[in-house]
Amino acid sequence: MRAHDAIVxxxxxxxxxxxxxxxxxxxxxxxxxxxxxxxxxxCGEYVSPGGWAALRALEAARGAEALAGPPVRRVxxxxxxxxxxxxxxxxxxxxxxxxxxxxxxxxxxxxEEAARAGVRVLQPCAAVAxxxxxxxxxxxxKDDDGPCELHAPIVVAAHGSWExxxxxxxxxxxxxxxxxxxxxxxxxxxxxxxxxLMPLVLFPGGYGGLVxxxxxxxxxxxxxxxxxxxxxxxxxxxxxxxxxxxxxxxxCARALREALAGARRDGPWLAAGPxxxxxxxxxxxxxxxxxxxxxxxxxxxxxxxGMAIQSGWLLAETxxxxxxxxxxxxxxxxxxxxxxxxxxxxxxxxxxSHAFAWxxxxxxxxxxxxxxxxxxxxxxxxxxxxxxxxxPQAQRP
Amino acid sequence: MTTPERLRDLLAKEFAIEPARLVPxxxxxxxxxxxxxxxxxxxxxxxxxxxxxxxEPAQLMARIRTLADFAAYVEGLxxxxxxxxxx
Numbered sequence: 001m002r003a004h005d006a007i008v009x010x011x012x013x014x015x016x017x018x019x020x021x022x023x024x025x026x027x028x029x030x031x032x033x034x035x036x037x038x039x040x041x042x043c044g045e046y047v048s049p050g051g052w053a054a055l056r057a058l059e060a061a062r063g064a065e066a067l068a069g070p071p072v073r074r075v076x077x078x079x080x081x082x083x084x085x086x087x088x089x090x091x092x093x094x095x096x097x098x099x100x101x102x103x104x105x106x107x108x109x110x111x112e113e114a115a116r117a118g119v120r121v122l123q124p125c126a127a128v129a130x131x132x133x134x135x136x137x138x139x140x141x142k143d144d145d146g147p148c149e150l151h152a153p154i155v156v157a158a159h160g161s162w163e164x165x166x167x168x169x170x171x172x173x174x175x176x177x178x179x180x181x182x183x184x185x186x187x188x189x190x191x192x193x194x195x196x197l198m199p200l201v202l203f204p205g206g207y208g209g210l211v212x213x214x215x216x217x218x219x220x221x222x223x224x225x226x227x228x229x230x231x232x233x234x235x236x237x238x239x240x241x242x243x244x245x246x247x248x249x250x251x252c253a254r255a256l257r258e259a260l261a262g263a264r265r266d267g268p269w270l271a272a273g274p275x276x277x278x279x280x281x282x283x284x285x286x287x288x289x290x291x292x293x294x295x296x297x298x299x300x301x302x303x304x305x306g307m308a309i310q311s312g313w314l315l316a317e318t319x320x321x322x323x324x325x326x327x328x329x330x331x332x333x334x335x336x337x338x339x340x341x342x343x344x345x346x347x348x349x350x351x352x353s354h355a356f357a358w359x360x361x362x363x364x365x366x367x368x369x370x371x372x373x374x375x376x377x378x379x380x381x382x383x384x385x386x387x388x389x390x391x392p393q394a395q396r397p
Numbered sequence: 398m399t400t401p402e403r404l405r406d407l408l409a410k411e412f413a414i415e416p417a418r419l420v421p422x423x424x425x426x427x428x429x430x431x432x433x434x435x436x437x438x439x440x441x442x443x444x445x446x447x448x449x450x451x452x453e454p455a456q457l458m459a460r461i462r463t464l465a466d467f468a469a470y471v472e473g474l475x476x477x478x479x480x481x482x483x484x
Binding site for chain 2: 001002003131132133134136137138148149150151
């Protein structure tokens with residue numbers, strides 16, 4: 001009987017890493033990705049040290065690292081008239097410095113590596129329903145040829161969190177709220193940003209970040225509250241939303257204005273959201289979440305890709321510590337174990353990101369003044385958000 | 398016992414399907430066998446008949462409509478090459 005050991009839904013960094021790590025251990029894995037690659041995403045593009053460490057452990061980093069932007073060794077704050085920077089805390093011994101890489105390059109490279117490792121990649125192919133009986137699950141999917149069905153005891157939800165969908169791990173249509181955070185992103189050529197510096201940019205109603213990515217391009221990504229976006233757009237009638245937000249941010253942060261003066265945009269603005277920071281509830285037996293589907297920090301701490309890769313790696317490590325084709329009781333126990341390890345490693349940085357987002361959102365002037373008076377707060381914040389943390393451990397030492 | 402008889406026996410004993418429903422013309426859906434249930438049944442058939450099934454559950458469901466189809470399918474399967482791998 002031919003059935004898979006695991007089916008991964010979603011081919012972004014979390015899903016590709018989980019699939020790759022399982023395939024490296026000899027598992028039979030199918031991965032469904034609904035989009036054709038390469039494709040761009042609303043994303044800060046920074047891959048934190050733990051993410052690169054996991055990719056190195058899977059021998060999947062070399063090609064991507066060669067293309068990525070320079071090592072990010074300094075963290076900064078651009079707010080009001082202030083531009084503050086301090087050294088980034090050094091990564092854990094096994095981890096390199098964080099670096100940025102566009103998702104059209106990173107995601108394509110990881111998925112190709114997974115396919116080379118033996119993962120059966122179905123793309124474009126969208127999962128539309130899940131059902132289970134005993135220890136087996138069926139994933140119903142649709143591709144260009146019509147409906148198909150795949151079977152495995154383990155299903156990995158790696159479909160992100162920002163899009164609605166029919167699966168039990170996807171969010172239904174949420175209520176609109178003025179406090180929703182909407183994401184915007186564009187890349188620029190000819191920007192003047194010190195090499196290896198990643199500044200956080202604060203402005204009323206939101207925050208953003210700058211980092212040099214692949215090909216010498218500087219990525220600007222930001223989040224804006226829905227109500228603030230409406231005001232910003234009303235003040236700049238006729239401008240595309242992304243341009244209006246950037247103009248607002250530049251008007252409120254001198255150093256951002258200077259960094260992008262004379263720069264030209266490379267490609268269109270991308271928008272997404274609302275984003276959903278928080279930690280999701282555990283899936284049912286045999287249904288595991290990775291990446292944003294498991295939980296996400298506020299983008300202010302630039303941990304999205306790093307957490308995605310590391311959670312995929314952590315899940316694979318946890319699964320591989322058990323026998324293949326586990327029964328229902330074992331699946332439930334593995335789920336609890338993965339959940340505990342996920343929370344031990346990632347919950348502190350999710351909570352820290354909430355605190356930082358709250359402080360910058362409610363007291364921008366005070367936050368900027370506090371960092372100006374004590375720049376070490378930036379390094380402390382970077383440390384608290386995991387920039388110096390070791391890789392998550394599947395087995396506690 | 399013939400293959401149809403052994404298959405009926407297996408489905409009745411291991412999968413608790415009423416023997417009276419296990420007639421040659423019975424369709425899989427009439428026996429409440431869907432692709433998920435078929436996985437465990439296929440593994441049991443491999444063990445009981447010493448054969449190797451190379452199809453996926455969805456392919457099996459497309460090939461086999463009735464119990465008679467199922468028996469014919471099993472008769473056409475190659476013998477498993479070696480002791481069954483631990484699954």
